Amino acid sequence: MKIYDFLIIGAGSAGCNIAHYLQKNGKKIAVIDKEGIAGGGSGxxxxxxxxxxxxxxxxxxxxxSALMYSLKFYEEFAPQALNKRGVLRVANNNFESEKLQSNSIKSRYLNTKELQEISQNFTQIDGYFYENAAILNPNEICKKLIEKCDFYKEDVSELIFEDGFYIFENFKAKTVILAQGVIKPLVQTPYIEISPIFGVKIDVKTTTKVPFNIHKSISISTNKSDGTVAIGATKERHDTAKMECITSCDKCAFYVNSEQGQIETLLREADELIKLENLEVVKIYRGARATIKSYFPVIGKVVNFNESLKKYPSIKNGTKIPPNLLEYYPNLYIINALGSRGFVLAPYLAKILGENILNDTPMPKELSSEKLFYKTARKN
Ligand SMILES: Cc1cc2nc3c(=O)[nH]c(=O)nc-3n(C[C@H](O)[C@H](O)[C@H](O)COP(=O)(O)OP(=O)(O)OC[C@H]3O[C@@H](n4cnc5c(N)ncnc54)[C@H](O)[C@@H]3O)c2cc1C
Incomplete structure (x- = not known):
């Protein structure tokens, strides 16, 4: 039987980044994903x-902070997968001009005339240009991150923990990290309420040169290395209880019923920002991202909800029990709920989680599963 230090379930941005961090620090890693590498939301x-x-x-x-850390990380680790030309943010209902103006990050206002001097294809828009922005190739980066780990394309249906090891088919590992995105977690974590938000991205061929990324309620990329432009958005929140499955396959009721409408919306909203000439849709991507109410991601050890409450029922009434006294699943960690910024956050989170696992470095409270546990326990 093959023995690993860590078994990571999920080969998306979260799983691949933590796998890379631990592998770089001398650990032997197996990564498992039923859809292949970057086969979930990340792809x-x-x-x-x-x-x-x-x-x-x-x-x-x-x-x-995560953005600055991650940009530097990708620039050093895989410069060929990164295209850093900045982003123009155009005001919308969520980000009104005032909000775009008043921020701690340096930006430059560009009026319509200035934009049309850069490209005649810009419509009558204006916006704020941020230099520290880029687009990545998600598949290339995920593959590269785990090239020195063993990868298995398998579905893990349950976690078996025996004699201090998690066992899966013909290999085992002392520690498991769940990086499952929107898929039902392998242990009960009622305090981490993940809601999937579905989205579609298209790659289009065009003869137009898009000078930098553009964000409004949708995102348009600068031309990628193959010349195509990506247009994407994730907006559709669905009640998972009413859905049979939440995969990205084209049999999913969500996509069967609404994909064409979403593509038309993407193209219409893109056209309101920049005229993409000789446009042809060449590829459609579907996926769901995992979000929780606080918007912060969740990383760290996984609290055993029922056992902790059994041991300290008065937590429900507000009694303060310190995190180190709670019950945890043995050697089990999580990294999830990266929201709409999985590639911005993952390298930064992998560093924080990796340092916590390897050196016991304390973690920011707002990212921990304990914070969510206390909140849910008290609500119950
Ligand atoms: C259309 C769209 C556009 C987006 N645009 C951006 C963007 O521009 N910038 C950005 O930073 N983020 C963006 N995001 C968000 C980003 O994709 C997510 O935050 C990120 O992918 C989350 O990564 P993850 O590893 O947590 O989840 P995922 O990539 O979904 O990976 C989880 C994996 O776990 C596997 N898995 C789960 N359970 C099991 C099991 N039991 N056995 C085996 N395998 C299992 C799944 O198959 C899946 O592949 C976008 C998302 C979508 C859907």
């Missing part, structure tokens, strides 16, 4: 790396 991603504008608050400070 459908833009993958745009952009700042989060607005007055400084804990969430955008976190995102923008």
């Amino acid at each position: 459908a991603a833009g993958a745009f790396l952009s700042p989060l504008p607005g007055k400084e608050n804990p969430y955008n400070s976190f995102v923008n």
Whole structure:
């Protein structure tokens, strides 16, 4: 039987980044994914790396720190997979001009005339240009991240823990990390309420040169290395309880019923920003991203909800029990809920989680599963 230090379930941006971090630190890693590498939400991603504008608050400070860390990481690790030409943000209902103006990240206002001097194809728009923004090739980056790990294309239906090891077919590992995205978690974590938000991305061929990425309610990329332009958005929130499955396959009720409409919306909204000449849709990607209410991702050890409450029922009434006294699943970690910024956050989160696992470095409270556990336990 082959023995690994870590078994990572999920080969998306989250799983591949933590796998890479631990492998680089001398650990032997197996990564498993039933859909292949970047076969879930990650393969459908833009993958745009952009700042989060607005007055400084804990969430955008976190995102923008992650962005600076991740841009540097990708530039050093896989410069060929990164295209860093900045982003133009055009005001919309979520990001009104005022919000785009008042932020801690440097930006430059470009009016319609200035934009049309850059490209005649810009429509009558204006916006704020941010230099520190890029687009990645999500498949290439995920593959490269785990090239020194063993990869297995398998579906893990349950976690078997015996004699200090998690056992899967003919191999075992001391520690498991769940990086499952929107898929039902392999252990019960009622305090992590993931809602999937579905989206579509298209690659289009065009003779137009798009000078930089453009974001409004949709995102348009600059021309990628093969000349195509990506246009994408994730907007459709669905109640998973009412859905039979949440895969990205074209038999999914969600895509059967609404994909064409989504593509038309993407093309119409893109056309309101820049005229893409001789346009032809060459590829359609489908995927769902995992989000929780707080918007912050979740990383760290996985609290055993039922056992912790059995041991300390008074938690429900607000009694403060410190995290180190809670019950945890043995040697089990999670990295999930990366929201709409999986490629911005994952390298940064992998560093924080990796340091915590290897050196016991404390983790920011807002990212921990304990915080969600206490909140849910008290609500119950
Ligand atoms: C259309 C779209 C556009 C997006 N655009 C951007 C963007 O521009 N920039 C950005 O940063 N982010 C973007 N995102 C978000 C980003 O894709 C996600 O945040 C990121 O992919 C999350 O990565 P993940 O590894 O957590 O999940 P996933 O990539 O979904 O990976 C989870 C994997 O786990 C596997 N898995 C789960 N359970 C099991 C099991 N039991 N056995 C085996 N395998 C299992 C699944 O098959 C899946 O492949 C976008 C998402 C979508 C859908």
